[in-house]
Amino acid sequence: MNAALRAVVLAADHYQIEVVAFRHGYKGLLENESVVLRPHDVLHILQHSGTVIKSARCQRFKTIEAAQQASSVLDENNIQALVVIGGDGSFRGAHHLAQHWHGQIIGIPGTIDNDLYGTDATIGFATAVNIAMDALDKIRDTADAMDRVFIVEVMGRDAGFIGLSSAMAAGAERMILPELQRDKPLTIAALVKHIERVQKVRGEGSYVMVLSEHQWPGGAVALAEQLEAEYHLPCRPCLLGHIQRGGAPAPADRILGAQMGVHAVELIRSGATEVMTGIRGQENVAVPIVDTWQKKHPLDPNLLRIQHEIFNPVKKSQRNH
Numbered sequence: 237m238n239a240a241l242r243a244v245v246l247a248a249d250h251y252q253i254e255v256v257a258f259r260h261g262y263k264g265l266l267e268n269e270s271v272v273l274r275p276h277d278v279l280h281i282l283q284h285s286g287t288v289i290k291s292a293r294c295q296r297f298k299t300i301e302a303a304q305q306a307s308s309v310l311d312e313n314n315i316q317a318l319v320v321i322g323g324d325g326s327f328r329g330a331h332h333l334a335q336h337w338h339g340q341i342i343g344i345p346g347t348i349d350n351d352l353y354g355t356d357a358t359i360g361f362a363t364a365v366n367i368a369m370d371a372l373d374k375i376r377d378t379a380d381a382m383d384r385v386f387i388v389e390v391m392g393r394d395a396g397f398i399g400l401s402s403a404m405a406a407g408a409e410r411m412i413l414p415e416l417q418r419d420k421p422l423t424i425a426a427l428v429k430h431i432e433r434v435q436k437v438r439g440e441g442s443y444v445m446v447l448s449e450h451q452w453p454g455g456a457v458a459l460a461e462q463l464e465a466e467y468h469l470p471c472r473p474c475l476l477g478h479i480q481r482g483g484a485p486a487p488a489d490r491i492l493g494a495q496m497g498v499h500a501v502e503l504i505r506s507g508a509t510e511v512m513t514g515i516r517g518q519e520n521v522a523v524p525i526v527d528t529w530q531k532k533h534p535l536d537p538n539l540l541r542i543q544h545e546i547f548n549p550v551k552k553s554q555r556n557h
């Protein structure tokens with residue numbers, strides 16, 4: 237997020253616009269935690285994950301009174317345009333605020349989940365995938381050495397982008413993703429059958445599985461215990477958790493943050509409101525903010541086909557000649 241924040245401040249300075257930041261997101265907006273940001277304040281922050289203006293979840297913001305209060309705080313600070321960096325929750329909040337405030341609102345997609353419609357990528361996603369891939373590579377060493385099954389649980393709330401991309405980047409044998417579970421929920425018997433068939437075909441036991449959070453009751457730990465206890469499969473769980481949200485941001489995220497931050501300021505200058513800045517291909521696009529959560533951002537069907545079918549060691553299609 238820092239790369240986007242820096243870009244907003246530098247672009248605003250370029251166009252001679254003053255920037256006031258509200259610390260701690262909507263919570264800080266309600267409490268008027270405002271601070272003027274100048275280029276000097278955002279020096280050397282883009283190499284750090286997270287956000288120097290801090291963030292917070294704030295249930296209260298969902299009420300009408302909170303939106304009215306936020307509107308008064310913005311007016312008291314003479315704010316004409318608000319840039320909201322976040323995911324679908326933050327954008328729902330932005331839309332909610334727009335019902336009670338007359339200023340411009342521009343969204344910048346910042347979430348590791350990549351689950352927003354209208355943009356190829358969201359800030360944080362590339363970094364999270366890098367971290368998950370790195371962990372999977374490391375787990376593979378023990379899986380290989382000890383012929384073990386590993387279950388690595390990754391984040392994504394209700395979306396399988398981190399799961400699919402990290403599984404593909406690290407050559408995992410199996411993925412349990414929300415999108416796949418919706419079509420055909422995996423049973424433990426089918427999973428065990430897959431593990432055993434892969435081990436037979438390969439003649440070795442190294443099997444690494446990527447499990448998206450909330451896709452198995454009790455998560456990776458419960459699934460590993462079940463595999464050991466009921467099927468005598470040596471299996472270990474690994475929960476990556478919030479590790480995926482930290483560390484040095486990947487170059488792709490820094491560059492995306494830069495592009496989007498500048499685009500957000502330019503959208504303000506063009507008079508736009510209630511849009512999110514997105515990137516499609518090489519192009520900056522402005523996406524109606526309600527579309528970002530009302531429309532679906534699907535997993536790339538070709539990546540899914542490659543990883544789930546073509547790279548599945550035991551799934552073969554008919555020869556056609």
Ligand SMILES: Nc1ncnc2c1ncn2[C@@H]1O[C@H](COP(=O)(O)OP(=O)(O)O)[C@@H](O)[C@H]1O
Binds near residue numbers: 292298
């Ligand atoms: N339906 C909503 N109406 C108003 N504000 C909301 C709504 N949903 C979320 N928010 C606000 O946005 C904040 C961030 O949303 P959350 O879902 O936690 O994260 P993200 O922006 O990463 O999706 C919430 O803590 C809340 O203050």
Ligand SMILES: O=P(O)(O)OC[C@H]1O[C@](O)(COP(=O)(O)O)[C@@H](O)[C@@H]1O
Binds near residue numbers: 323346347360481
């Ligand atoms: O620690 P919390 O607040 O429960 O958040 C965990 C959730 O946040 C996420 O990391 C997404 O957060 P961001 O949208 O802020 O990147 C989800 O993948 C995960 O379910």
